[in-house]
Amino acid sequence: MKWNKRKLTDRIMSGMSAACVIIAIIPLVSILYTVTINGISAINLDFLTQLPRPVGEPGGGLGNAIQGTFIVVGIACFIGLPIGILSGVYLSEYGNNRFGRFVSFVADILTGTPSIVAGMFAYTFVVLYFKSFSAFAGGVALSVLMIPIVTRTTEESLKLVPGSIKEASLALGIPKWKTTLYIVINTGKSGIITGALLAIARISGETAPLLFTSFGNMFWANGLDKPISTMPVQIYTYAITPFPDWHTKAWAGALVLIVLILVLNIGVRFVTRRKYAM
Amino acid sequence: MKDRKLSFFLKSKFSGDNIFEGAVGLFAIGVLIIALLLFGELYLESGLSRNAFGFGFLTGSIWDPVSEVFGALPFIFGTLVSSFLALVIAVPFSLGIAIYISELAPGKLRAPLSFIIELLAAIPSVIIGLWGIFILAPFIRDYLAPPLSTYLGFLPLFQGPMYGLSMLTGGVILAIMIIPITSSISKEAIQTVPIYQKEGALALGATGWETIRMSVLPYARSGIFGAVILGFGRAIGETMAVTMVIGNSARISGSLFAPSYTMASVIANEFVEATSKLYISSLLEIGLLLLLVSVIINIIARILVSKLLRVEGGGRA
Amino acid sequence: MQNKITVNDLNAWFGAKQVLHDIDIGIEKNAITAIIGPSGCGKSTFIRCLNRMHEVVPGAKVSGKVLVDEMDIYDSDIDPVDIRRSIGMVFQKPNPFPTMSIRDNVVAGLRLNGVKDKNVLDKTAEESLRKAALWEEVKNDLHKSGMSLSGGQQQRLCIARALAVEPEVILFDEPCSALDPISTSKIEDLMLELKEKYTLIIVTHNMQQAARVSDRTAFFLYGKLIEFGETDQIFKKPEEKSTEDYIIGRFG
Numbered sequence: 001m002k003w004n005k006r007k008l009t010d011r012i013m014s015g016m017s018a019a020c021v022i023i024a025i026i027p028l029v030s031i032l033y034t035v036t037i038n039g040i041s042a043i044n045l046d047f048l049t050q051l052p053r054p055v056g057e058p059g060g061g062l063g064n065a066i067q068g069t070f071i072v073v074g075i076a077c078f079i080g081l082p083i084g085i086l087s088g089v090y091l092s093e094y095g096n097n098r099f100g101r102f103v104s105f106v107a108d109i110l111t112g113t114p115s116i117v118a119g120m121f122a123y124t125f126v127v128l129y130f131k132s133f134s135a136f137a138g139g140v141a142l143s144v145l146m147i148p149i150v151t152r153t154t155e156e157s158l159k160l161v162p163g164s165i166k167e168a169s170l171a172l173g174i175p176k177w178k179t180t181l182y183i184v185i186n187t188g189k190s191g192i193i194t195g196a197l198l199a200i201a202r203i204s205g206e207t208a209p210l211l212f213t214s215f216g217n218m219f220w221a222n223g224l225d226k227p228i229s230t231m232p233v234q235i236y237t238y239a240i241t242p243f244p245d246w247h248t249k250a251w252a253g254a255l256v257l258i259v260l261i262l263v264l265n266i267g268v269r270f271v272t273r274r275k276y277a278m
Numbered sequence: 279m280k281d282r283k284l285s286f287f288l289k290s291k292f293s294g295d296n297i298f299e300g301a302v303g304l305f306a307i308g309v310l311i312i313a314l315l316l317f318g319e320l321y322l323e324s325g326l327s328r329n330a331f332g333f334g335f336l337t338g339s340i341w342d343p344v345s346e347v348f349g350a351l352p353f354i355f356g357t358l359v360s361s362f363l364a365l366v367i368a369v370p371f372s373l374g375i376a377i378y379i380s381e382l383a384p385g386k387l388r389a390p391l392s393f394i395i396e397l398l399a400a401i402p403s404v405i406i407g408l409w410g411i412f413i414l415a416p417f418i419r420d421y422l423a424p425p426l427s428t429y430l431g432f433l434p435l436f437q438g439p440m441y442g443l444s445m446l447t448g449g450v451i452l453a454i455m456i457i458p459i460t461s462s463i464s465k466e467a468i469q470t471v472p473i474y475q476k477e478g479a480l481a482l483g484a485t486g487w488e489t490i491r492m493s494v495l496p497y498a499r500s501g502i503f504g505a506v507i508l509g510f511g512r513a514i515g516e517t518m519a520v521t522m523v524i525g526n527s528a529r530i531s532g533s534l535f536a537p538s539y540t541m542a543s544v545i546a547n548e549f550v551e552a553t554s555k556l557y558i559s560s561l562l563e564i565g566l567l568l569l570l571v572s573v574i575i576n577i578i579a580r581i582l583v584s585k586l587l588r589v590e591g592g593g594r595a
Numbered sequence: 596m597q598n599k600i601t602v603n604d605l606n607a608w609f610g611a612k613q614v615l616h617d618i619d620i621g622i623e624k625n626a627i628t629a630i631i632g633p634s635g636c637g638k639s640t641f642i643r644c645l646n647r648m649h650e651v652v653p654g655a656k657v658s659g660k661v662l663v664d665e666m667d668i669y670d671s672d673i674d675p676v677d678i679r680r681s682i683g684m685v686f687q688k689p690n691p692f693p694t695m696s697i698r699d700n701v702v703a704g705l706r707l708n709g710v711k712d713k714n715v716l717d718k719t720a721e722e723s724l725r726k727a728a729l730w731e732e733v734k735n736d737l738h739k740s741g742m743s744l745s746g747g748q749q750q751r752l753c754i755a756r757a758l759a760v761e762p763e764v765i766l767f768d769e770p771c772s773a774l775d776p777i778s779t780s781k782i783e784d785l786m787l788e789l790k791e792k793y794t795l796i797i798v799t800h801n802m803q804q805a806a807r808v809s810d811r812t813a814f815f816l817y818g819k820l821i822e823f824g825e826t827d828q829i830f831k832k833p834e835e836k837s838t839e840d841y842i843i844g845r846f847g
């Protein structure tokens with residue numbers, strides 16, 4: 001009798017944990033489903049290549065927002081990838097001291113920075129300085145989010161490179177800096193690339209830090225020092241209006257953005273599945 | 279010979295090795311500079327507000343841009359309550375998920391299930407917010423709120439009218455957003471439990487569940503606690519999705535059905551429009567608070583889960 | 596008999612722990628010198644002192660003199676990088692560069708020291724692989740990953756890689772301990788060929804191997820050089836009791 005009750009509890013608790021997984025997957029499925037259903041009808045060549053039109057006018061698209069997202073993310077990569085990767089190289093190859101461990105810790109903590117705070121920083125640092133919202137300010141905000149991620153993923157992937165590989169190189173009379181630059185980085189590059197791509201996927205969807213840095217623009221990009229439209233901000237702008245027509249545009253924009261990000265995420269995981277045996 | 283020594287001295291001082299180490303070292307210093315600037319800028323630029331309101335900023339409940347009186351209490355309240363609500367919902371689910379994936383699921387299912395759950399973390403916040411406005415909020419208004427007010431309506435928490443955009447909706451959406459991180463770190467904590475811990479219990483004739491309750495969970499508890507704290511950190515810093523569903527009303531209410539406002543939301547909504555210096559400065563002080571709290575939370579969490587935590591690029595802050 | 600390397604009063608430390616004590620030894624040119632002794636006695640440390648790889652480990656220290664052709668490699672104006680180029684090393688576990696092709700592995704040392712000419716690189720790759728008795732097996736797969744080879748082939752690839760930078764001395768640290776008997780005998784044959792042109796030092800755990808390939812043998816114990824002499828003499832008539840114990844213990 002007692003045993004049966006224990007067995008029953010066991011069954012129930014197992015069933016409940018399985019139910020947790022299923023329930024947690026429901027929102028994901030629902031999001032993917034609704035975004036696809038509501039967005040797909042509005043997607044066509046015009047949507048991907050045209051400028052937005054005022055409310056009520058049919059047609060128009062998010063061409064400039066797509067362009068702007070690539071530009072802003074590009075700026076963020078231009079600033080963030082070198083700093084992130086090279087600081088990661090330092091931490092892994094020269095950072096086994098107090099300073100290195102401290103930097104690594106700080107980078108770790110920075111990965112938890114609320115994204116909107118990065119936006120405020122870029123506002124005070126760049127927007128106030130140039131007295132204008134700009135694509136550049138948006139890129140700075142996103143790079144602040146990107147750098148700690150890239151720093152730490154680079155550090156971790158280079159630390160996985162076996163010491164025997166470094167010794168082999170040093171023993172050939174290759175100086176340490178060339179060993180690091182050409183042998184260690186080369187061996188750990190798949191990890192570095194994975195980290196960079198995941199960081200790019202993450203910042204591509206960020207909205208909050210762009211609201212008051214890159215701001216928005218109804219036209220094509222006309223300079224890095226000018227406000228620029230981006231997909232996430234444009235989706236937000238459309239979503240909170242009362243116009244059904246714009247809601248459809250928001251869904252369609254969401255579909256484009258989600259495809260972009262999921263391709264990055266899933267692609268990365270396939271690429272990293274093929275690991276070199278070391 | 280002297281000459282050779284000198285040229286060697288110069289060569290070694292300016293050797294490729296030293297130059298390279300110095301160069302990458304500068305980038306590492308760059309990371310520290312970013313952290314310093316982040317704090318420094320927010321601290322300096324919020325000076326006006328700190329001077330004007332002092333500690334009263336944290337306890338004042340009036341937020342009035344017209345007469346330039348700024349108290350952040352409604353937003354602090356909204357952030358804390360919505361994040362706490364998110365934890366109340368997300369923690370049991372995350373534990374269930376972590377236990378299922380690490381202990382119960384068939385071997386082949388484990389990796390794909392983890393991947394799917396973590397995929398949720400890759401969806402941009404603004405898209406979750408869009409879904410929240412049009413799917414989740416009406417669902418909660420029509421199917422979740424009525425039974426809550428019918429059966430639990432005696433509690434102040436579930437009283438008053440419910441229009442969809444509410445503290446409850448905000449809490450639910452935050453819960454959805456933090457489940458990936460809390461469950462995956464809890465899972466890693468559970469996976470570090472050594473086999474002999476489990477075998478000890480199993481050998482005593484414990485069932486699977488009893489083993490989990492008696493030896494797995496206690497062993498993994500500090501890691502799980504770290505996961506919860508980290509989830510909390512994510513929740514308080516989350517901006518777009520909450521802003522889109524929480525209703526954005528700076529009134530403190532005891533009911534979860536009422537709209538509310540969070541620290542991150544007020545920044546997102548008002549920063550662009552803020553015209554006066556004091557107004558901007560007050561918003562920056564809210565940002566500084568957010569940053570401080572999230573740094574503290576992250577430090578605590580990292581101490582708890584230090585070894586478990588891998589850096590994940592796919593997550594969302 | 597001419598010595599390629601003369602070691603005087605060599606001491607080595609890891610942090611505060613001294614692992615080599617007052618080593619004096621002469622390494623004969625164009626010969627194979629075997630280093631034997633129980634595990635942990637300092638064999639690896641000793642040969643790593645000969646190409647300044649010891650100091651790569653944080654906290655490691657060396658004192659004493661190591662003369663290679665009369666030049667002290669620990670002289671303050673010597674760049675360890677140059678020393679390592681002329682004294683190559685082959686490690687216990689084969690360690691080809693995992694992301695490089697077979698050819699790129701072989702010429703990595705040249706390339707990273709500035710040789711760009713593709714013809715020179717190709718020619719060196721072939722020559723080195725031939726010297727390492729690997730050419731025939733891989734000549735059609737030069738662009739495959741070095742990791743695709745078997746363990747024994749990988750070790751010969753590492754030997755080819757060391758040969759490509761044209762060293763004068765090659766240090767082998769238990770090069771066969773991870774290999775099967777057939778691969779082991781290939782490497783032993785190879786060493787016998789290489790000694791025509793190079794000075795070789797091999798650390799080994801395997802008494803038969805030392806007896807088979809080496810001309811002279813040094814026995815180390817607790818970081819000290821106990822006995823050094825012609826291989827025949829060391830194995831047949833050791834002068835020290837501990838050498839005899841070790842050899843007999845091993846053979847018995």
Ligand SMILES: Nc1ncnc2c1ncn2[C@@H]1O[C@H](COP(=O)(O)OP(=O)(O)O)[C@@H](O)[C@H]1O
Nearest residue numbers: 609614632633634635636637638639640641652
């Ligand atoms: N990286 C290291 N740090 C500290 N001690 C070490 C290190 N490598 C080796 N040792 C110590 O130095 C001594 C000699 O080691 P080693 O030269 O590797 O011996 P062998 O090659 O004869 O087995 C041993 O006591 C070993 O524990």
Ligand SMILES: [Mg+2]
Nearest residue numbers: 638639640768
């Ligand atoms: Mg050894």
